[in-house]
Structure formats: C-alpha cells, structure tokens
Amino acid sequence: MTYRTLISTSVLNQHLDDPAWVLVDCRFALDDPTRGERDYEQGHIPGALYAHLERDLTGTVIPGKTGRHPLPSVEELVERFSAWGIDANVQVVAYDDSGGSMAARLWWLLRWLGHEAVAVLDGGWPWWRAEGRPFRRGREWRSPRRFIPRPRPELVASVEDVLAALQDPSFRLIDARSLERYRGEHEPIDPVAGHIPGAICAPYLENLDARGLFRPAAELRARFEQLLGDTPPSRAIFYCGSGVTAAHNLLALLHAGLGEARLYPGSWSEWITDPMRPIERA
Known part of the structure; x- marks a missing residue:
C-alpha cells in the first residue's frame, strides 16, 4: 500500500525495519534554527534521517527579492533526495513536533518533483513518544539511491x-x-x-x-x-x-x-x- 497524505504511528511502527521506507525528521523552530537538529540527536524515530528546513529544504535567499524560504533548485533536491536513499520504489514518511507544519514542506517538495509515495506522520514526534514507541539517539545515514525527478x-x-x-x-x-x-x-x-x-x-x-x-x-x-x-x-x-x-x-x-x-x-x-x-x- 502506498501512503500519499497521512500515516498513523501504528502503521509506521510496523515498517521501521523496511528498507523500502525512508523516515525523515523535519523538526525545526523559526526562533531557534538549531533546536530541531539538537532534539533529533537527543532522540528520534529509529532509522530517521534529519532534514533542516533552511539547509536542506530551502534554496538561496536573495535579500530584497526572494521570500524567507525560497524553493531549492530541482538539481539541489535531486542530489539531496538521492543521498537520503529515495528512489521511485521508496515510501517516504516525514514528521516533526509541530503538527506537521514543517514535515508538510518535505511532503510538498517530493510531490512537486513527482514522488507521490510520501506521507506525513499524523501526531508526529509527540504522539510517537506519548505512546511509548522506540527511539534512538545520535545520527543516522542511508545508502544512496538515484532519485529521478518528474517536475510538476x-x-x-x-x-x-x-x-x-x-x-x-x-x-x-x-x-x-x-x-x-x-x-x-x-x-x-x-x-x-x-x-x-x-x-x-x-x-x-x-x-x-x-x-x-x-x-x-x-x-x-x-x-x-x-x-x-x-x-x-x-x-x-x-x-x-x-x-x-x-x-x-x-x-x-x-x-x-x-x-x-x-x-x-x-x-x-x-x-x-x-x-x-x-x-x-x-
């Protein structure tokens, strides 16, 4: 089954060891841009990579011309998604600790480049922890795959x-x-x-x-x-x-x-x- 919008914590828990699933932690705070990454290193869903809003999911800011978080180029995203081990056969799950407000950015970027198998974890990190589900400290990596964009x-x-x-x-x-x-x-x-x-x-x-x-x-x-x-x-x-x-x-x-x-x-x-x-x- 492919998940295209939302996914529950119970379903995700069944796929933690699935090599065809990529989890991405998108926690970020505008008032403290390093907090999300610090929180990730202190604890995250097992197997999750970390995506920093302003480093990984935002393009170059040009003062007086762009907004605060312009889109990255297609080429930048292809390189990033490939490094994260995402290809056409992968189900991506994004989560955060702010009701999906940051995770939805990654969800949209993937859909914009034609990858529909992406969902946001309903309830995110707070629900995952409240239910007593497993977590891991430190950082994680995945073997790269080839992401082929189909821009929309x-x-x-x-x-x-x-x-x-x-x-x-x-x-x-x-x-x-x-x-x-x-x-x-x-x-x-x-x-x-x-x-x-x-x-x-x-x-x-x-x-x-x-x-x-x-x-x-x-x-x-x-x-x-x-x-x-x-x-x-x-x-x-x-x-x-x-x-x-x-x-x-x-x-x-x-x-x-x-x-x-x-x-x-x-x-x-x-x-x-x-x-x-x-x-x-x-």
Whole structure:
C-alpha cells in the first residue's frame, strides 16, 4: 500500500525495519534554527534521517527579492533526495513536533518533483513518544539511491501568477497564517504586516483537532469546500509567510479528497519585497 497524505504511528511502527521506507525528521523552530537538529540527536524515530528546513529544504535567499524560504533548485533536491536513499520504489514518511507544519514542506517538495509515495506522520514526534514507541539517539545515514525527478510545474504559482489572479475573479487566494497576522494586527516575523488583497484567511492550525491530530477527512472536506466556494482547487493559490506552512493546507486539501491546488512559494515575505505590490490590512 502506498501512503500519499497521512500515516498513523501504528502503521509506521510496523515498517521501521523496511528498507523500502525512508523516515525523515523535519523538526525545526523559526526562533531557534538549531533546536530541531539538537532534539533529533537527543532522540528520534529509529532509522530517521534529519532534514533542516533552511539547509536542506530551502534554496538561496536573495535579500530584497526572494521570500524567507525560497524553493531549492530541482538539481539541489535531486542530489539531496538521492543521498537520503529515495528512489521511485521508496515510501517516504516525514514528521516533526509541530503538527506537521514543517514535515508538510518535505511532503510538498517530493510531490512537486513527482514522488507521490510520501506521507506525513499524523501526531508526529509527540504522539510517537506519548505512546511509548522506540527511539534512538545520535545520527543516522542511508545508502544512496538515484532519485529521478518528474517536475510538476502546475503545482507552483509565481508572483506573476498571483498578480494575474488578482484581476481574475475565478481564482481564490488562501492565506494559511493566523488571523492576527492576516489582518496585520500582529506581525512577529516579516517587516510589513497585512495580506495579499482579496485573500481569505484559513489558518493551517485549524486542520488539527485539540489533540494535535489532523481532523477527519470529512471535516477537512467541509472546511475547504466552504473556503473554496465555487472555485475549483486547480484555480486556488495557497500562501503563508514564507511558503512552508501553506503546504499544510495543501496536504489537508488532498487528504480531504478535493485534489491539488497551487502553492505560491515566495508567499508574503516575497510579496512585500516590492513596495509597488498592493497589500490589505484588517
């Protein structure tokens, strides 16, 4: 069986020794970029590799031009995924300790390059430990394999695409940040507050229940059907602060059975690099 959206801790536990499965620990904290890697070395799911958001899952940041976490090049990702032992026959499982918000970045990157056998661990590291499942300290490595990319450009929206969408009522922009950041009431990260005009607010954390697990697919479907209205997912563009947590909404959308939409990877932090681009507050 291939897992394409979410996977449970119980199912993963049955595959810890499966050489055709690759586990990737994506723990990361914006306010302490070294914490996730330190935590990984202190304890991780047996066999898991570590992926650092800004070193492994982000391209070159160009001040004043890109957002905070631009996409790596295809060539960079091919080299990285190959080194991690990922090929077309491998099931990848990504996890973190923040409800899937970081793991969804790796999930999306693999799908963008045509690898569909990738899932996010529902509940992540906190649930794994709470259930008393095994863990290991230190670092781990895998034998490399050859990752062959099959890029899917239809999953990406450029800043030009977003500008065009502002003039086309058949498109919908969806902002994954908190309501306070969307309204411009509180902006702890980026130098300009607000949102892209016409965007609607859909905080990614609302995909989770009080336990930190993804809400049932039927609930997610109802949520996104309300957000999208008559707009088909193919004409929806999702963004956040830097193109990371918006992938959480894209994961939830697919898990809900509604298909795939586009990610604006530059997101708000790229949008505001040009003062001529319009913004809204409140």
